[in-house]
Amino acid sequence: MSTDQPQSLDPDLVEQTKQHIRSLVNEIAQLARTDISPQEFYAEFLSRVVSALAAVGGVVWTTDDDGRLALQYQINLQKTGLADDEAAQAGHSRLLSKVMSSGEPMLIPANSGSDDDEQAANKTDYLLVIGPLSTDIETVGVVEVFQRPDAGLNTQKGYLRFLMQMCDLAAEFIKSRQLRHFTDRQVLWTQLEEFSRTVHSSLEPRQAAYTIANEGRRLIECDRVSVAIRRGSKCTVEAISGQDLFDKRSNIVRLLGKLATAVVVTGEPVWYSGDTSNMAPQVEDAIQEYIDESHSKTVAVLPLVRQERPKEEKELNEQDQSEEPVGALIVEQIEDSRIPETMLQRVEVVSTHSSIALANAMEHQNLFLMPVWRAIGNATWMLKVRTLPKTISVAILVVGILLGLIFWPANFALEADGELTPVQQRDVFARVDGTVADVFVKHGEKIKENTLLAKLRNTDLEVAITDILGRKTTTHQQILSVQRSLLSSRHISIEEQNRLSGELLELKQQLKSLDAQLKLYQKKKEELNVDSPSDGIIVTWDVFDKLIHRPVQRGQVLMQVANPEGLWELELRMPEDRMGHIVDAQRKLGDDLKVTFILATNPNEVFEGRIKEIHYNAEVRGEDGNTVLIEVSLDKDKMPDLRPGSEVTAKVYCGRRSIGYVYLHDLFAFVQRILFRL
DSSP states (O other): OOOSOGGGSOHHHHHHHHHHHHHHHHHHHHHHTSOOOHHHHHHHHHHHHHHHTTOSEEEEEEEOTTSOEEEEEEESGGGGOGGGOHHHHHHHHHHHHHHHHHOOOEEEOTTBSOSOTTSOOBOSSSEEEEEEEEOSSOEEEEEEEEEOTTSOHHHHHHHHHHHHHHHHHHHHHHHHHHHHHHHHHHHHHHHHHHHHHHHTSOOOHHHHHHHHHHHHHHHHTOSEEEEEEEETTEEEEEEETTBSOOOTTSHHHHHHHHHHHHHHHHTSOEEESSOOTTSOHHHHHHHHHHHHHHOOSEEEEEEEOOBOOOOSGGGTTSOOOBOOOOEEEEEEESSOOOOOHHHHHHHHHHHHHHHHHHHHHHHHHTSTTHHHHHHHHHGGGGGSTTTHHHHHHHHHHHHHHHHHHHHOEEEEEEEEEEEEEESSEEEEEOSSOEEEEEEOOOTTOEEOTTOEEEEEEOHHHHHHHHHHHHHHHHHHHHHHHHHHHHHTGGGSOHHHHHHHHHHHHHHHHHHHHHHHHHHHHHHHHHTTEEEOSSSEEEOSTTHHHHHTTOEEOTTOEEEEEEOTTSOEEEEEEEEGGGHHHHHHHHHHHOSSOEEEEEETTEEEEEEEEEEEEEEEEEEEOGGGOEEEEEEEEEOGGGOSSOOTTEEEEEEEEEEEEEHHHHHHHHHHHHHHHHHHHO
């Protein structure tokens, strides 16, 4: 500002000073229109005001939540000496309060005011230029400038006018910020109202968890929110924001559930932003494992607990005890490790509402027979006047259907699978061990009894026969040699003749034994020829490729021969659990129950037969499980294109029963087994 003797100043310097002040004012005006934090604004604002006034320093004071003045920013406050004089501090505080209450700017000379403790005073060596920061509603603070006391009165008034203009600009910043704050709060309240409405709208735990995760993430404005529900001693992740479906067995979800379990056990919320030094060991291990997998920078895990309501009057003065946690709320920031104050407040709000909503849903789900009560409650619409005629009509229809199922008779037949086979069907066995050397028949070929079907080779048998023949030759030569020796008896003694005679008898006996063995081996060799046991056709498919050069053992089935000209029958595989119905039907209708069946090769025609025999033993047969074989006689003349092994679907007639029992007898049997086990 100018002095009281402008005629002594350089005009150029005055113009430069004015330009500098205008520049500072423009900068302050621009700052007032920006969206920066109050701390940044007050620092930039005060430095420019002090520079424009060429002052020693200054302070910006604003009111806190309790209505008391708090220092926001200061320049050279220590030069005033207020910090060393408590009495001066008290007088200075009353001076600021006076400006706050009056809302008027003040010029306070240096070392002014009385020594009375109840009076406002300026005990500093500087002129105090004080301007209020006022909005349209209230005064929210003051700006104080420490100026040198040697300026004239007009100059001091100029200081005050300039400060008031700057305070007006600062007030515009405050009003704009308040407006934005009120707008943000209005948006927040709208979001909170929407969150409260949606989170309490469902009493189904899974739906409630899904709503908490997705709506909570929008309200908190974080990267991800997850909800874990406690079941027993463990927590399972039930919902993750932005994901309708997820794999609960995945490693990251499993570790998140482990972390939620560890935090719920402690009952204390956990905030992680890089430091785990103050955490319990089990929580620290769990969160480190999860961070290594998810790479999140900030993780907050809050147990969801609803405070227990007092039940008796005597408990009103006692300290409230918390219920067991029903789950946990997990909030994550993937890239940012900072935890803003607004985020803490919103997380607290979401946690409070989520605790109540999830606790209500879990309590509702755990009510006894809740699905039954829900179904009954949903059925009340049927008794309203508008729907009552329809309800009665439907009820009559249902009763009619039930009566029909109980009293309307129908044929009761049990279904089974089977195959068509000739009665005269023989298996061809290998009579000795060997290797198939040749096969002389093929599939479908008609043969006669004793027809050579295949020939085996047994190397051991051939070696044995060759050995017998060699031994027999040797023995025969020995006999001839002994006989020649006996013919020349005049040259040998009687003892030698007796010895040779005994040896000759022994050799002849040995030769007889070798002849007997050779006959047995020859007979066994004849068994290498595989003959047909009866007339018929070869029903084994691709018999040559299956048997040629194949080693076989005695008793092994090589092929099958069937006589299609003889009688035919069905072999049904009846499930064991249906045999009780067949036994009852045989007692009432006779042993030869009627059987209707269709062939897989001719499904358009139905044929009939009669039960001939039921096997006593039940055996496991492939995919059919435990079954009983039933043989059914039939008239082959009425059946075209008979093929051995043809698949058959048959029904065994078991009399007349109610139509409901006919279609639901398997269900009745299942219920009876369950009741018997109970």
